[in-house]
Amino acid sequence: MPNKLFCFGTGFSARLVARKLRAEGWDIAGTTRRTDKFDALKAEGITPYQFDDGVPVADIAKALQGVTHVLVSTPPGGNGDPVLAHHRADLAALPSQTWIGYLSTTGVYGDRNGGVVDEDDDLLPSGKRGRRRVAAEKAWFDLGQRHGLCVQSFRLAGIYGPGRNALETVRSGRARRIVKEGQVFSRIHVEDIARTVLASIARPHAGAAYNVCDDDAAPPQDLIAYACGLLGVDPPVEEPFETATLSPMAASFYEDNKRVDNGRIKRELGVELCYRDYQAGLQALLDDIVRKSKGITGEN
Numbered sequence: 001m002p003n004k005l006f007c008f009g010t011g012f013s014a015r016l017v018a019r020k021l022r023a024e025g026w027d028i029a030g031t032t033r034r035t036d037k038f039d040a041l042k043a044e045g046i047t048p049y050q051f052d053d054g055v056p057v058a059d060i061a062k063a064l065q066g067v068t069h070v071l072v073s074t075p076p077g078g079n080g081d082p083v084l085a086h087h088r089a090d091l092a093a094l095p096s097q098t099w100i101g102y103l104s105t106t107g108v109y110g111d112r113n114g115g116v117v118d119e120d121d122d123l124l125p126s127g128k129r130g131r132r133r134v135a136a137e138k139a140w141f142d143l144g145q146r147h148g149l150c151v152q153s154f155r156l157a158g159i160y161g162p163g164r165n166a167l168e169t170v171r172s173g174r175a176r177r178i179v180k181e182g183q184v185f186s187r188i189h190v191e192d193i194a195r196t197v198l199a200s201i202a203r204p205h206a207g208a209a210y211n212v213c214d215d216d217a218a219p220p221q222d223l224i225a226y227a228c229g230l231l232g233v234d235p236p237v238e239e240p241f242e243t244a245t246l247s248p249m250a251a252s253f254y255e256d257n258k259r260v261d262n263g264r265i266k267r268e269l270g271v272e273l274c275y276r277d278y279q280a281g282l283q284a285l286l287d288d289i290v291r292k293s294k295g296i297t298g299e300n
Contacts, residue, residue: 002027004066008051008083009073010041013103013159016194017071018046029063031074053077056086064090069201073103075129076136084139096148099204101197102140104153106186106211108133112258114182119155119209119264126255141207150206154196157213157260161190165285166227166278175228177221178254180241185220185253186213186260189275199269210265216277217259223278230286 005021007014007030018028022045031051032041041048049057051074057063070091072083079085091100109117110124125131137153144151160166169175196212221238228235241254265271275281 001066003068004029005069005071006030006064006067007046007071007073010046010048011073012161012164013156013190013193014071014073015044015046016161016190017197019044020194020198022046027066029067031057051082051086053079053082053085060087060090064094067094067098069099069101070094071101071103071197072140076132078132080132081136081139084136084143088143091143091149092147094147094149097150097204097206099201100140100144100149100151101200102137102151102153103193104133104137104155104209105130106155106157106213106258106260107256108137108155109256109258109260111256114184114257114259116259116261117211118261119211127252129252130256137209144206150204152200152205152207153209154193154200154212155209155260156193157186157188157211159188159190159193160278160281162285162288164190165282166223167231167282167285167289170224170227170231170233175224175236176244177224177236177238178241178244178246179219179221179238180254180257183219183241183254183257184217184259186217186258187223187278187281188213189281191274192271195274196265196269196271199265199271203269205268208264208268210269211260211262212265213260213262214273214275214277214281215262218278223282226279227282230282 002025004027010030022028029047031049033052035050038048049063051057074082107130108123108125110126123134125134140151225235
């Protein structure tokens with residue numbers, strides 16, 4: 001029997017993982033919040049199910065039948081992790097050592113004033129979203145320990161990739177260069193997220209947490225300037241963070257300042273990043289845009 005992946009949430013990152021495993025002959029099923037997205041999932045060979053915080057999977061026994069791997073990308077809310085809230089018992093009944101991957105965030109570390117963090121550091125989240133992620137991670141690891149499931153967490157840095165990157169921000173006219181002294185962010189191309197998840201499936205480590213980011217934490221204003229250079233346009237003027245008008249959500253991203261160490265995915269999983277820094281990632285995305293504009297097919 002082929003391996004079967006069930007995705008709680010088939011968003012940007014999980015969907016790429018699903019595509020890659022589908023290409024290897026896996027059976028894939030996954031959830032979406034809206035039934036009008038079912039046809040798009042079916043077109044990619046993904047059996048769709050509806051799931052939301054207030055809408056559990058209607059036929060969860062059928063959905064999880066034959067499942068060998070589970071990928072969770074739904075974020076926690078005010079009432080905790082929605083998957084565990086509705087389907088903890090169903091997951092607990094899966095066969096021993098079933099692989100479960102939880103897509104978390106580097107926000108669990110909080111602010112380190114530009115210092116380096118790795119997976120052995122304490123989790124000291126700055127805000128509400130980070131605290132919810134810490135609680136969700138703990139709950140997933142507890143599920144694994146109690147029921148013999150192979151749970152691992154992937155702490156993702158800022159995600160970018162096709163259709164979701166600084167090039168698109170510049171082209172849409174939404175780019176800003178907000179400067180906060182000493183501020184850096186870690187990032188990760190979605191292709192390298194998928195590469196890391198697949199490497200974990202090949203080398204499972206129950207209870208492991210993995211930082212998933214590239215090798216170059218960098219100031220956000222530098223990223224925008226580089227994207228402008230690739231597109232041949234003038235960068236927007238720099239705006240001091242202290243006087244910039246930002247939404248509460250946008251401002252919250254500047255609360256945490258840290259450099260995330262990614263050594264564990266290389267040592268334990270043998271991951272070799274496709275895009276070690278944002279320069280390589282953005283250049284590849286631009287090259288892909290140019291190829292498509294010329295009618296040339298191919299992946300990044």
